Amino acid sequence: xxxxxxxxxxxxxxxxxxxxxxxxxxxxxxxxxxxxxxxxxxxxxxxxxxxxxxxxxxxxxxxxxxxxxxxxxxxxxxxxxxxxxxxxxxxxxxxxxxxxxxxxxxxxxxxxxxxxxxxxxxxxxxxxxxxxxxxxxxxxxxxxxxxxxxxxxxxxxxxxxxxxxxxxxxxxxxxxxxxxxxxxxxxxxxxxxxxxxxxxxxxxxxxxxxxxxxxxxxxxxxxxxxxxxxxxxxxxxxxxxxxxxxxxxxxxxxxxxxxxxxxxxxxxxxxxxxxxxxxxxxxxxxxxxxxxxxxxxxxxxxxxxxxxxxxxxxxxxxxxxxxxx
Numbered sequence: 001x002x003x004x005x006x007x008x009x010x011x012x013x014x015x016x017x018x019x020x021x022x023x024x025x026x027x028x029x030x031x032x033x034x035x036x037x038x039x040x041x042x043x044x045x046x047x048x049x050x051x052x053x054x055x056x057x058x059x060x061x062x063x064x065x066x067x068x069x070x071x072x073x074x075x076x077x078x079x080x081x082x083x084x085x086x087x088x089x090x091x092x093x094x095x096x097x098x099x100x101x102x103x104x105x106x107x108x109x110x111x112x113x114x115x116x117x118x119x120x121x122x123x124x125x126x127x128x129x130x131x132x133x134x135x136x137x138x139x140x141x142x143x144x145x146x147x148x149x150x151x152x153x154x155x156x157x158x159x160x161x162x163x164x165x166x167x168x169x170x171x172x173x174x175x176x177x178x179x180x181x182x183x184x185x186x187x188x189x190x191x192x193x194x195x196x197x198x199x200x201x202x203x204x205x206x207x208x209x210x211x212x213x214x215x216x217x218x219x220x221x222x223x224x225x226x227x228x229x230x231x232x233x234x235x236x237x238x239x240x241x242x243x244x245x246x247x248x249x250x251x252x253x254x255x256x257x258x259x260x261x262x263x264x265x266x267x268x269x270x271x272x273x274x275x276x277x278x279x280x281x282x283x284x285x286x287x288x289x290x291x292x293x294x295x296x297x298x299x300x301x302x303x304x305x306x307x308x309x310x311x312x313x314x315x316x317x318x319x320x321x322x323x324x325x
Contacts, residue, residue: 021051022325024304028287031138034310038068041126049310050145053153060169065099067133072167077116093167138185148325155192158200162235175203196225198238198256205257214260215253219267250276291316298322
């Protein structure tokens with residue numbers, strides 16, 4: 001277990017300075033709680049609600065097209081074939097399919113027989129939705145602005161793990177595809193690239209130092225990217241060893257070139273918020289859906305909120321007179 005150390009003076013400073021002046025409100029997978037995840041329908045709802053950032057996940061097709069999918073494979077919980085039938089099991093890896101093959105699948109509705117569907121009672125179906133391309137997302141949000149008048153931002157997650165194997169591109173190819181797409185769209189100043197697997201983030205920074213990156217982490221019983229293996233490094237951290245940084249995740253994120261640290265929200269404390277911000281890192285926890293917890297995190301001074309329900313978040317932040325931008 002990696003501990004996050006902090007001097008008492010830093011805690012006092014955080015208490016005196018209080019919460020961020022404005023919160024970066026990020027719609028997770030668009031608005032997963034309200035519309036089919038990572039669809040244009042979900043992103044349109046997020047824009048209508050008034051987010052500052054669209055958060056999404058990337059996959060690469062066999063012919064080199066970046067598309068939006070949380071899963072490396074076609075997910076049976078939300079995928080129907082061209083004949084309208086649900087996939088009985090998770091399908092082939094997106095990296096094994098061409099873009100035109102991928103476009104045959106409908107992801108506009110959750111399979112009611114799948115256990116995943118029970119989590120999203122408020123989600124409204126949008127039949128006919130296809131897995132969008134990153135280019136389509138950029139075009140949708142190109143002229144959009146935040147409630148504060150700033151150009152809409154994009155938070156793009158490279159979905160890769162230390163054990164992905166050939167179901168995803170290797171970190172170098174993945175990073176090159178992302179950098180090329182962002183630069184081609186002239187979105188470098190509006191994009192953050194995030195990942196649990198920091199290999200892609202370090203490659204992105206090599207190729208495009210101007211791009212901001214966000215180091216994702218989670219320390220929980222269900223998933224843990226923090227615990228080191230026999231080498232002394234977590235396989236998720238691109239060779240960085242916690243012991244070399246005093247067990248500090250913010251310091252490790254900084255060493256990886258990240259300007260943002262994005263921990264699982266249950267791992268956030270006043271101490272590690274203060275430490276991250278003392279290192280000039282923004283801290284944007286994921287994924288917070290309970291209004292009371294959204295208010296609590298905002299009061300602690302986080303720089304952003306990632307949520308499946310940006311409508312709830314807007315109401316919760318308004319209750320504390322916290323601006324969104």
